[in-house]
Amino acid sequence: xxxxxxxxxxxxxxxxxxxxxxxxxxxxxxxxxxxxxxxxxxxxxxxxxxxxxxxxxxxxxxxxxxxxxxxxxxxxxxxxxxxxxxxxxxxxxxxxxxxxxxxxxxxxxxxxxxxxxxxxxxxxxxxxxxxxxxxxxxxxxxxxxxxxxxxxxxxxxxxxxxxxxxxxxxxxxxxxxxxxxxxxxxxxxxxxxxxxxxxxxxxxxxxxxxxxxxxxxxxxxxxxxxxxxxxxxxxxxxxxxxxxxxxxxxxxxxxxxxxxxxxxxxxxxxxxxxxxxxxxxxxxxxxxxxxxxxxxxxxxxxxxxxxxxxxxxxxxxxxxxxxxxxxxxxxxxxxxxxxxxxxxxxxxxxxxxxxxxxxxxxxxxxxxxxxxxxxxxxxxxxxxxxxxxxxxxxxxxxxxxxxxxxxxxxxxxxxxxxx
Amino acid sequence: xxxxxxxxxxxxxxxxxxxxxxxxxxxxxxxxxxxxxxxxxxxxxxxxxxxxxxxxxxxxxxxxxxxxxxxxxxxxxxxxxxxxxxxxxxxxxxxxxxxxxxxxxxxxxxxxxxxxxxxxxxxxxxxxxxxxxxxxxxxxxxxxxxxxxxxxxxxxxxxxxxxxxxxxxxxxxxxxxxxxxxxxxxxxxxxxxxxxxxxxxxxxxxxxxxxxxxxxxxxxxxxxxxxxxxxxxxxxxxxxxxxxxxxxxxxxxxxxxxxxxxxxxxxxxxxxxxxxxxxxxxx
Numbered sequence: 001x002x003x004x005x006x007x008x009x010x011x012x013x014x015x016x017x018x019x020x021x022x023x024x025x026x027x028x029x030x031x032x033x034x035x036x037x038x039x040x041x042x043x044x045x046x047x048x049x050x051x052x053x054x055x056x057x058x059x060x061x062x063x064x065x066x067x068x069x070x071x072x073x074x075x076x077x078x079x080x081x082x083x084x085x086x087x088x089x090x091x092x093x094x095x096x097x098x099x100x101x102x103x104x105x106x107x108x109x110x111x112x113x114x115x116x117x118x119x120x121x122x123x124x125x126x127x128x129x130x131x132x133x134x135x136x137x138x139x140x141x142x143x144x145x146x147x148x149x150x151x152x153x154x155x156x157x158x159x160x161x162x163x164x165x166x167x168x169x170x171x172x173x174x175x176x177x178x179x180x181x182x183x184x185x186x187x188x189x190x191x192x193x194x195x196x197x198x199x200x201x202x203x204x205x206x207x208x209x210x211x212x213x214x215x216x217x218x219x220x221x222x223x224x225x226x227x228x229x230x231x232x233x234x235x236x237x238x239x240x241x242x243x244x245x246x247x248x249x250x251x252x253x254x255x256x257x258x259x260x261x262x263x264x265x266x267x268x269x270x271x272x273x274x275x276x277x278x279x280x281x282x283x284x285x286x287x288x289x290x291x292x293x294x295x296x297x298x299x300x301x302x303x304x305x306x307x308x309x310x311x312x313x314x315x316x317x318x319x320x321x322x323x324x325x326x327x328x329x330x331x332x333x334x335x336x337x338x339x340x341x342x343x344x345x346x347x348x349x350x351x352x353x354x355x356x357x358x359x360x361x362x363x364x365x366x367x368x369x370x371x372x373x374x375x376x377x378x379x380x381x382x383x384x385x386x387x388x389x390x391x392x393x394x395x396x397x398x399x400x401x402x403x404x405x406x407x408x409x410x411x412x413x414x415x416x417x418x419x
Numbered sequence: 420x421x422x423x424x425x426x427x428x429x430x431x432x433x434x435x436x437x438x439x440x441x442x443x444x445x446x447x448x449x450x451x452x453x454x455x456x457x458x459x460x461x462x463x464x465x466x467x468x469x470x471x472x473x474x475x476x477x478x479x480x481x482x483x484x485x486x487x488x489x490x491x492x493x494x495x496x497x498x499x500x501x502x503x504x505x506x507x508x509x510x511x512x513x514x515x516x517x518x519x520x521x522x523x524x525x526x527x528x529x530x531x532x533x534x535x536x537x538x539x540x541x542x543x544x545x546x547x548x549x550x551x552x553x554x555x556x557x558x559x560x561x562x563x564x565x566x567x568x569x570x571x572x573x574x575x576x577x578x579x580x581x582x583x584x585x586x587x588x589x590x591x592x593x594x595x596x597x598x599x600x601x602x603x604x605x606x607x608x609x610x611x612x613x614x615x616x617x618x619x620x621x622x623x624x625x626x627x628x629x630x631x632x633x634x635x636x637x638x639x640x641x642x643x644x645x646x647x648x649x650x651x652x653x654x655x656x657x658x659x660x661x662x663x664x665x666x667x668x669x670x671x672x673x674x675x676x677x678x679x680x681x682x683x684x685x686x687x688x689x690x691x692x693x694x695x696x697x698x699x700x701x702x
Contacts, residue, residue, distance in 0.1 A: 097534070097538055124461060
């Protein structure tokens with residue numbers, strides 16, 4: 001049996017919603033009154049799961065509820081989940097920034113957490129002075145920093161500016177220097193929040209490489225939060241999937257990513273949409289987009305259009321378009337019945353149109369759908385912005401790398417030879 | 420099969436006993452304290468060209484105002500010492516105390532960005548404030564020292580005595596007292612913001628309950644206990660007695676004030692320690 005690095009038991013975290021105002025004092029007094037009589041905190045019982053989209057009954061929500069997990073030494077664990085699932089709260093508790101409402105965490109080894117790069121950097125101080133300050137904040141001793149100073153400066157690649165105040169740095173240099181300090185922490189456990197979103201592609205690669213080295217090479221335990229499934233897939237061997245403050249799934253990272261991305265299903269009811277054009281003989285009732293990874297690690301997609309059909313006759317003279325529009329408003333591509341050589345007939349029986357796409361190679365990002373239905377050369381239904389969906393960062397190339405930002409709206413799987 | 424015992428070096432719990440203050444950990448982070456003080460020092464010099472000079476201007480002007488207001492108009496006794504030296508002594512010491520207290524009391528608010536992102540023993544932060552404050556005190560103290568030398572050797576109106584050597588102790592007591600008091604307030608203002616307004620206003624009033632602009636001898640006997648109940652009184656009296664050789668000073672009262680200071684500091688640490696665990700959720 002391998003030794004554990006972290007063992008979390010029944011961690012919960014409750015937050016009070018709304019403003020901290022007059023209610024605070026009365027609740028505090030009430031709490032004190034219960035405590036004096038030896039009773040349990042009355043506000044711990046109330047509270048609901050953290051679903052931000054619905055209006056709740058109570059002022060208290062559970063941001064995390066009954067979280068249990070173990071991490072073995074040398075493991076690297078990815079924490080995944082949607083926004084508001086409780087990832088950051090969990091990291092904050094683990095890094096002792098805030099304490100859990102209930103439960104306990106047992107830790108073996110020094111924890112260094114990197115919830116933000118460059119915490120405590122002082123703009124007036126030089127790069128060198130900031131290395132010492134930031135290192136000290138992260139828990140390093142002065143002698144330790146001095147020993148590693150050259151290595152840190154070298155890693156950061158800002159040697160030339162090292163005796164210049166950091167307020168003169170470009171934001172990229174700033175991040176480089178900050179990450180360099182953190183990467184050289186001597187701790188048994190490293191906690192990293194999504195800090196790599198900053199910095200250029202080259203440096204991101206370097207950081208990911210350094211982190212991989214840390215967990216694989218030096219046997220350190222790493223906890224990593226990211227929305228980037230490609231880097232999670234590349235870095236972590238185990239993980240937990242959070243959903244509304246509870247653990248939905250945990251274990252092997254591949255299964256979790258599959259589970260998480262499986263959820264990338266978007267369904268929108270179009271029945272009540274008024275902003276549509278056309279004679280309405282056949283209308284779109286709802287649309288569902290399902291993007292998933294095939295067993296061959298390809299991304300596939302299924303678009304299902306459910307129809308509200310009042311068509312009395314039958315015809316093969318129809319056209320159904322699904323236009324995919326990117327966040328800049330450009331139509332990226334079009335799916336259409338028009339491109340097919342198939343001769344189909346639409347009649348009163350028609351309920352659904354299903355488009356299946358293999359190798360759905362759109363680059364990660366948000367997209368919108370424009371729906372268009374034409375029957376016997378007349379517009380029957382036409383909806384702009386019918387549904388928006390996002391394409392997640394799949395590990396397309398199986399290397400943990402995704403298409404560099406700004407380098408294209410779709411990707412091509414490719415290979416190269418050097419001759 | 421490895422039967423090696425699982426060891427835990429640390430446990431993060433939801434509830435901890437009131438006295439679980441980890442002073443050992445504070446000691447481990449002593450380099451951070453030094454770096455924070457250095458940060459304050461560096462930013463203080465780099466900000467303006469006039470930087471340090473401002474610290475001369477403020478006490479000089481305040482002293483002039485006091486000389487006119489309390490010395491000339493109100494005619495308060497300064498125990499026969501030159502008014503400038505008398506008020507300067509009070510102001511120098513008071514500035515250190517009031518600044519340490521105000522800054523410590525907002526330590527959570529001022530450092531929320533840092534404390535919300537990384538863990539370190541929170542006690543380091545108020546400690547660094549009190550230590551950094553010594554820097555400003557040092558500058559103002561040289562101004563005061565210049566005045567003392569002037570009045571001792573050129574005017575020959577004052578006679579410093581051996582109690583001058585007690586200055587480090589007085590400073591230490593004042594640092595400890597403002598630290599303790601500040602930490603108590605920091606924990607409360609964190610949750611109830613109203614208290615900060617009370618504090619800024621309270622400090623001004625507190626100055627008049629401390630012999631800053633007057634000496635103990637000018638207080639009617641029946642109100643003496645009121646001023647003596649203030650643990651700062653013996654510190655101010657001892658400071659003036661040492662440097663200006665005037666006033667009444669009772670060493671036993673200094674002992675009493677030390678006792679109160681230790682009490683306030685302990686209470687401050689305990690309350691602060693409790694508040695720091697959850698301040699991020701309430702700030």
